[in-house]
Amino acid sequence: MKTKSKLGRRMFATVCLAALFFLASCSRSGVDSAAANQVLTNSNSHQQYALYLFEDGKITVNKTLTFFTNPNQSPADIAEEQEEQLAQINEHLQAEFPKSKALTAADIGPMHTFEVTKAQVIIDKEKKEVRMTGDDFEKVFKMADNNDKRLIDDEQNEYEFSYDEK
Secondary structure, eight states, X not given: OHXXXXXXXXXXXXXXXXXXXXXXXXXXXXXXXXXXXXXXXXXXXXXXXXXXXXXXXXXXXXXXXXXXXXTTSOHXXXXXXXXXXXXXXXXXXXXXXXXSOOOOGGGSSSEEEEEEOSOEEEEETTTTEEXXXXXXXXXXXXXXXXXXXXXXXXXXXXXXXXXXXX
16 A cells, blocks of 8 residues: 555656646746847937847847937937937947947947857746847846737837747
């Protein structure tokens, strides 16, 4: 009788572990490659375009940043306001890429490329988010309306998201 009892406990433990493994794999997935391509820009964001590309354990980020302009301002006011905006842009950029150098006014407009090594992408359908991480880097996107193909960043810019699982 003791043998049947032990066998039953082992069987129960095995089923529980299998169920736990299944549930864990449903909420998170291993990602082999991924791309988040900005398709909608929040009008209050200095970021005009961004592409996050994950391949071979590396994330490449391409970004285009811009100043807000008011055509009715005098040149002196524009210069002063651009200085303030540049400080905001650099603050946000340093938060996302701590190793990046501060940009100057001349750097605003052209596309900038950032490389992140030792990277991974984690899709958590339970939390409805996509997390990209690497050396001194973490970017969290929220899924838009329960759609894992549409993401929103902290500046409310919207991205089209595609990925291949391992």
